[in-house]
Amino acid sequence: MSPSALYFITGSPGAGKTTLLKRVVADYYPAGVEQSLGVTPSLSTTQLVVERVPSAALTSTLTSAIHSLCDAAYDTPTAPLFESLGPGEHLLGFQGTVLVSHLMWVTRWLQPAGARALKTSYVEMVATAPDSQRRGYASALLEKFVSCAGDYDLAALCPATEGLYARLGWRFWQGPLYARKDGRLLATPEERVMILILPRTPLLDLDAPLSVEWRPGEVW
Ligand SMILES: CC(C)(COP(=O)(O)OP(=O)(O)OC[C@H]1O[C@@H](n2cnc3c(N)ncnc32)[C@H](O)[C@@H]1OP(=O)(O)O)[C@@H](O)C(=O)NCCC(=O)NCCS
Secondary structure: OOEEEEEEEEEOOOOOOEEEEEEEEEEOOOOOHHHHHOOOOOOOOOEEEEEEEEHHHOOHHHHHHHHHHHHHHHOOOOHHHHHHHOOOEEEEEEEOOEEEEEEEEEEEEEEEOOOOOEEEEEEEEEEEOHHHOOOOHHHHHHHHHHHHOOOOOEEEEOOOOOHHHHOOOOEEOOOOEEEEEOOEEEEOOOOOOEEEOOOOOOOOOOOOOEEEEOOOOOOO
């Protein structure tokens, strides 16, 4: 198993801010976070342990936990959505040994008209367990995500809620959106996309047309 990083993050209720306390690199063991730490984490209710795991390294136990969490958060079976997204990287937020929050990203190629295609970290399946929401967990994962996206030219997502992302610096793309399919551009006027500027992001005109490669299911 390749090593994975564990990040200890505190989130104080009401503070609206998270603080990275400590980064521990540990071997990743399939059965869960307590084994990867060697001990069961003794964390108070305000602490979240964030673990980054590639899809290929997810155990069946973790996969089930992610699906259960997302099913409950989205109130719909999400396994078909994960299937259509394909593999990516996951950030898992644990409260003690319980998975309480999740996001993942896949690599896509967003292309502003007249510019080169940008290697984009496209965030999907942001979810917090219903009984753990409004404690800053999704915000903590999104903040951690930024430090995981160093190899990308841009980050993007199709938001169901915007305040969460806007507070963290995400901005709506203002120009028209398209999908690239079979050499053609298909307009997707019903969609809205937010982007996050990363250190490698070139100067962007947010009013320009923006396209993404077509995919089955949700194009954006
Ligand atoms: C959207 C979602 C992921 C947010 O997860 P979360 O862990 O509750 O997110 P956060 O706690 O970081 O922030 C959510 C809200 O709680 C507030 N909040 C954060 N910490 C808080 C605290 N300690 N006390 C009170 N409110 C708090 C935030 O300010 C934010 O407020 P806003 O919605 O008015 O902007 C979650 O509601 C969810 O899973 N929804 C269903 C699936 C979904 O729609 N996913 C989004 C796809 S784009």
